[in-house]
Amino acid sequence: MTEETTATGEADLARHAEKMAKKKAARDKIMATKTGEKGLIIVHTGKGKGKSSAAFGMIFRHIAHGKKCAVVQFIKGAMSTGERDMILKHFSDLCEFHTMGEGFTWETQDKARDIAMAKAAWEKAKELIRDPANSMVLLDEVNIAIRYDYIDLAEVLEFLATEKPDMTHVVLTGRNAKDELIELADLVTEMELVKHPFRSGIKAQIGVEY
Known part of the structure; x- marks a missing residue:
């Protein structure tokens, strides 16, 4: 390696370090303004896979931090799932x-x-959300129940807006979330379907889907 090559490499490293330092300074300035906390209304929707999986990730984070939480499954239940089995066996106290x-x-x-x-x-969901001991409540597939008019959208919106404790997070999953719920929510993620093995004849598999 020549001296010229070495100098070029050192200059590149110096430019990179300067660029990253500016990015960090800008990021730190933005983060310094983000000091508020609140209980979030979180919606996972869309046709893609992973809505409930992502929601259970937050439930397990709560469990890992020793924070009390709760899950209500509105549609699923006919078959055993890994998440339910693990929580009931090891973390039912939390x-x-x-x-x-x-x-x-x-x-x-x-x-x-x-x-x-x-x-x-x-009714069970409302009871759990009202309980100040719970810092997060997951309403799994509730969007499906709302879509089919099994429960009233207006009632759900009013309850979340007026009765949810200020610091309680509520996560609502399921495709076809109503526009009004999306508008009310603080955090909305839409899972986009790009490819799915079901279309290639692959069935739901343990450890992936349940």
């Missing part, structure tokens, strides 16, 4: 887990029963 659904409506083929179960799930 996380209440209520499976209120019996599967998707095309599986039960009983609309009246589906509506009754969804309404019961919503």
Whole structure:
């Protein structure tokens, strides 16, 4: 390596260091203005995979920090899942887990029963959200129940806006989230479907889907 090559390399490193220092200074200035805290309304929606998985990631973070939380499953429940089994076996002292659904409506083929179960799930959800001991409550697949009018959208919006404790996080998952819920939410993520193995004849697999 020549002296000229060495000098060029050192100059590149110096420019990079200067650029990163400016980025850090700008980032630190922005972060210094972000001092507020509040309980967030979080929506995971879209046709892509990962809505519930991402939500359970936050539930496990709460558990890891020793913070109390709760899960209400509005639709899923006909089959065992890894998340539910782990929480019930190891972390039931920190996380209440209520499976209120019996599967998707095309599986039960009983609309009246589906509506009754969804309404019961919503009542349990309100109870858990009102409880100040819970810092996060996950309403898994609640967007599906709202979409099919099993529970009333206006009631959900009013409850979240007026009765949710200030520091309680509420996570709502499921595709086709209503525009009004998206407007109310503080954080919204839409999962975009690019590819899915189901289209290639691959079934749901343990450790991936459940």
